[in-house]
Amino acid sequence: MKRIFRMPSMLVLVALLLAQITACNRSDSPDRLTQREQSSARASSPTERILDVPYVPTPKGVVDRMLDMAQVGSADIVYDLGCGDGRLIITAAKERGARGVGIDLNPARIIESNENATKAKVKDRVTFIQQDLFETDFSEATVLTLYLLPQVNLALRPRILTQMKPGSRVVSHDFDMKEWEPDNVSVIGNSHIYYWVVPANFSGIWNLTMNSEKGSSRYSFIIHQNFQEIEGLALSGSSQKLLKNGRVKGEILEFTVEQRVDGKVVAGKFEGRIVGNSIQGTMRRAGENEPSYAWTAERNPATARPIDGSQKEKGPERQSA
Structure with a gap:
């Protein structure tokens, strides 16, 4: 705004x-x-x-x-x-x-x-x-x-x-x-x-598990938060992807991550609700008939940071697609 x-x-x-x-x-x-x-x-x-x-x-x-x-x-x-x-x-x-x-x-x-x-x-x-x-x-x-x-x-x-x-x-x-x-x-x-x-504090390092038709997938998310705005990285093996369009409203978090599916780059929209150091949410890929997949995440409490801009951190930079 x-x-x-x-x-x-x-x-x-x-x-x-x-x-x-x-x-x-x-x-x-x-x-x-x-x-x-x-x-x-x-x-x-x-x-x-x-x-x-x-x-x-x-x-x-x-x-x-x-x-x-x-x-x-x-x-x-x-x-x-x-x-x-x-x-x-x-x-x-x-x-x-x-x-x-x-x-x-x-x-x-x-x-x-x-x-x-x-x-x-x-x-x-x-x-x-x-x-x-x-x-x-x-x-x-x-x-x-x-x-x-x-x-x-x-x-x-x-x-x-x-x-x-x-x-x-x-x-x-x-x-x-x-x-x-x-x-x-x-x-x-x-x-x-x-x-x-008032936004919840989603900052820190999260270990995420998501179930799909291909089985269970695991990711690490590194989230930096400044008031209701977030940015971060999704890590899976050697792959690093930027979180985009990240925003928090109350207890609700949403962001997108581009994923390669069957050789095509597809945006996956993540939504989740935080309770303490846990998140439960869903992910849906772009497309009218795409199914949604449930995901959960747990945070290392020691990695949470103030979200009021008092601790300035350099935002994540994409290193590989």
Whole structure:
């Protein structure tokens, strides 16, 4: 997907300017406390120094679009980091039947969120917590929503990829995740909304077994993964073939490998679902009437690598056909 570069909306720019002005002349009222002030009792770290996020309410139309993109329903647990007045969590509970947890460091916002939840009669389905979002365990979330700042999104990115379950959905208002390309982008007015599906980690060395009419075949796969994109090699004896069109969506992996069948080069499409260090899947060659073949694979756990680009590796190069 082609990346969209743009300036933040005027509303966000104004909020940032106001945040800088009030930082020089702020009162002691809880409503004016910033993330940094409330963290001052703790030792300052690079992470804590980027938590100064101004409160800018999300328009109702954008809230609805974010929930639509994530297909939020009654089975979901929605976490909103920097929940403000709780409108997104309350809407998810009241209109979609979801359960929700809102996180905000400002105590005034938490009081306001709880009051709004009571008015909306969804207090039994929502929880609001005054907490540093970087200390929040959101591993139970099936949907994570964000309206933060670019540097905060980037600092959260490794935790999203390691803490959330594959297949969980992430939606961010106005700010993306840089190298982690969104799976979908929606525009409503001056707002851009970015959507991702958390990918499983398929990286590493896999030993694959596939059964066909000619018997059992064994391969080794070396997979490099960068967010939801994969590349790699399929090894069989002295033969090395490149994996092509590799992509991960949640727990599902797909790629193609060109194979020589009866003297012809034929593309075989592999699909599989990961469970821990095991994959079960099917392979089907190009052609309308081609049968599918079951395959399984096991990974050496020690070969798995982070998929957030933190460990740059040179991609595989084809050495022989």
